Amino acid sequence: MSWEAEFCKDRATEEQIAKHLLLCDARFVPPLSSRVEIKAYAHKIYAHGLRFEAWAEGSLIGLVAMYCNRLHQPWAYITNVSVVLGASPPAAHIASQLLERGIGYLREHQFERVDLEVDRDNNRAVRLYERHGFVTNATSGSTLLMRLELERRLVGTETGMSNLRDYDREMQDTAQHQYAYSFDLNVMHPFMLRSFEPFLVKGSLLELGSYKGDFTQRLLTRFDDVTCVEASSLAIEQARQKLGGHVTFVHSTFESATLDRRYDNIVLTHVLEHLDEPINVLKRVNGEWLSDNGRCFLACPNANAPSRQIAVKMGLITHNAAVTAAEATHGHRRTYSLDTLERDAVAAGLKVLHRSGIFFKALANFQWDQLLGTDIISKEYLEGCFDLGQHYPDLCSSIFLVCERG
Numbered sequence: 001m002s003w004e005a006e007f008c009k010d011r012a013t014e015e016q017i018a019k020h021l022l023l024c025d026a027r028f029v030p031p032l033s034s035r036v037e038i039k040a041y042a043h044k045i046y047a048h049g050l051r052f053e054a055w056a057e058g059s060l061i062g063l064v065a066m067y068c069n070r071l072h073q074p075w076a077y078i079t080n081v082s083v084v085l086g087a088s089p090p091a092a093h094i095a096s097q098l099l100e101r102g103i104g105y106l107r108e109h110q111f112e113r114v115d116l117e118v119d120r121d122n123n124r125a126v127r128l129y130e131r132h133g134f135v136t137n138a139t140s141g142s143t144l145l146m147r148l149e150l151e152r153r154l155v156g157t158e159t160g161m162s163n164l165r166d167y168d169r170e171m172q173d174t175a176q177h178q179y180a181y182s183f184d185l186n187v188m189h190p191f192m193l194r195s196f197e198p199f200l201v202k203g204s205l206l207e208l209g210s211y212k213g214d215f216t217q218r219l220l221t222r223f224d225d226v227t228c229v230e231a232s233s234l235a236i237e238q239a240r241q242k243l244g245g246h247v248t249f250v251h252s253t254f255e256s257a258t259l260d261r262r263y264d265n266i267v268l269t270h271v272l273e274h275l276d277e278p279i280n281v282l283k284r285v286n287g288e289w290l291s292d293n294g295r296c297f298l299a300c301p302n303a304n305a306p307s308r309q310i311a312v313k314m315g316l317i318t319h320n321a322a323v324t325a326a327e328a329t330h331g332h333r334r335t336y337s338l339d340t341l342e343r344d345a346v347a348a349g350l351k352v353l354h355r356s357g358i359f360f361k362a363l364a365n366f367q368w369d370q371l372l373g374t375d376i377i378s379k380e381y382l383e384g385c386f387d388l389g390q391h392y393p394d395l396c397s398s399i400f401l402v403c404e405r406g
Contacts, residue, residue: 005054005061005094007101012053012060018042020060024082029122045080052102054083054094062091064098068111075150076106078116081125092128099132107150114148120318133276133333135323144318147328167232170274170331171211183368184270185214188359188397191386192269193218195358196297199402203264206289208254208281209271213239213247219267220246229257254281262291269299270398272344274331282348290405296350299358299400300336306362306395308335338399350403357396360388 012020018039025032032038045051045065054062062083068076081099083091106114116134118125120142134146192215200222210216210228212235219226220243227248230236236249250257255277266285272278285296302308303321311317317324321335336344342352363371371377389396 005056005097007097008053008055009101009105010051010053011055012046012051012063014042014046016060017046017051017063020063020084021080021082023084027082027085029119029125049079050076050102050105052098052105054098059084062094062098064095064102066102066106066114068106074110074112076111076114078102078114081116081128092124095128096131099128103132103148103150111150113150116146117143118146120144130321130323130334135325135328135333136318137325137328139318167331168234170329171232171235180211180214181365181369182372183365186372187368187382189215189218191359192299192398192400193222194386195356195400196267196402197222199295199297199354201264201293201295203291203294204261205265205267206259206263208266208268208285209274210239210247210249211235213242215267215269216243216247223265227259227263229254229259254284257284259289262294263289264291264294266290266294266296268297270301272298272341273300273334273336276333278334279344279348282345282350286349286405292405294405295353296403297400298341298345298403299398300341302357302394302396302399303335303337303340304394305397306360307364307397310362311364336399338394341399341401345401345403346406349406351406352401353404354402355393356400357389357393358386358398358400359396360385360392361395361397 021032021038021042025038028035032041049065049067052064053060063080064078065080066076066078081095083094085091103114115137116129118129120126120139126144126146129146132148134148136144137147138145204225204227205219205223207216207219207226207228210230211232213228216226216228216239226246227250228236228239229250229252230239231251231253233251236251239247240249250259252258254275266289272281275281282296282298290296308317308320312320312322321337321340323332323335327335334340338355338357342355345352361368393399
């Protein structure tokens with residue numbers, strides 16, 4: 001079958017919803033009819049649900065339904081995402097379009113979050129939701145409970161930022177998880193800079209996401225002209241106390257930042273995984289901020305690090321690239337591997353010059369912090385893990401790319 005989809009809201013009758021769900025029954029994991037009585041479910045969606053629909057040739061071919069009552073609670077629940085097999089554009093495209101419309105409606109009407117449930121074996125659906133920013137918030141048996149935060153807009157800030165996130169809150173440590181560990185600051189940062197050094201070029205440096213200025217302080221030993229863009233005013237305040245007047249700070253999101261020059265080096269260390277639209281930010285790097293002969297350095301936590309693979313085997317996370325609840329609290333939107341990191345860089349127009357990993361890592365950060373306070377870990381052992389990482393980049397704590405303008 002080949003259709004051209006037309007998108008609308010709340011057009012379908014109860015009978016049309018039931019017919020659509022029957023057509024899609026086998027595509028659900030597990031089948032919808034094994035969990036609900038379809039006619040009764042169609043009645044509930046028709047009577048109480050907000051529906052975003054795709055139509056073709058008079059038939060309902062796609063449906064996203066959600067329950068939301070703004071009077072009682074500022075969040076919504078997506079109860080159904082379904083597309084008839086054989087639709088054109090492809091089903092995944094139609095589902096994505098419907099989700100975008102639904103999420104856009106919720107943002108426009110000041111909802112704070114939207115939840116959904118999906119079977120962990122439904123890999124196609126899980127990937128779809130992750131692409132739209134949903135993260136796994138909890139698990140119940142074989143069911144993943146996923147959530148997308150729909151933060152309120154901030155209006156009239158001193159920078160004119162119009163963002164949807166509380167960046168000051170995201171940088172705070174929690175009882176279960178720190179934003180940055182001693183392992184990050186005292187082990188990974190030196191090795192990260194050592195990995196970058198052969199590719200750094202003389203001139204200016206732009207750091208996107210400086211946090212409290214710890215890595216910035218190391219960059220100041222190589223550069224005199226350093227600019228940092230940071231969305232958290234609290235982070236900037238602490239970084240200024242540490243760095244004095246040696247750095248130019250721009251309080252802004254990357255999406256809305258106004259920079260009137262190009263830079264010879266642009267650094268994003270453990271930043272890209274936090275962004276709602278990483279490709280769009282990288283497009284700004286490539287098209288607006290990177291000098292003609294400049295280099296862009298992208299470093300991210302690695303989904304395939306042995307410590308994460310061990311966590312999967314222990315049942316602590318569902319899959320290598322999962323975003324844990326603690327990571328989501330700190331603003332993580334995704335977990336990159338080398339292939340997905342390079343995919344996003346190339347999609348933004350950047351030319352990848354070099355790819356590798358930093359530091360072979362089989363323990364979690366909190367475990368490293370415990371060991372670093374003992375005499376078990378020697379300098380030679382750390383150097384061995386760094387050298388081993390050059391042989392096995394896909395098993396490193398962090399992965400990184402060096403890019404040029406495309």
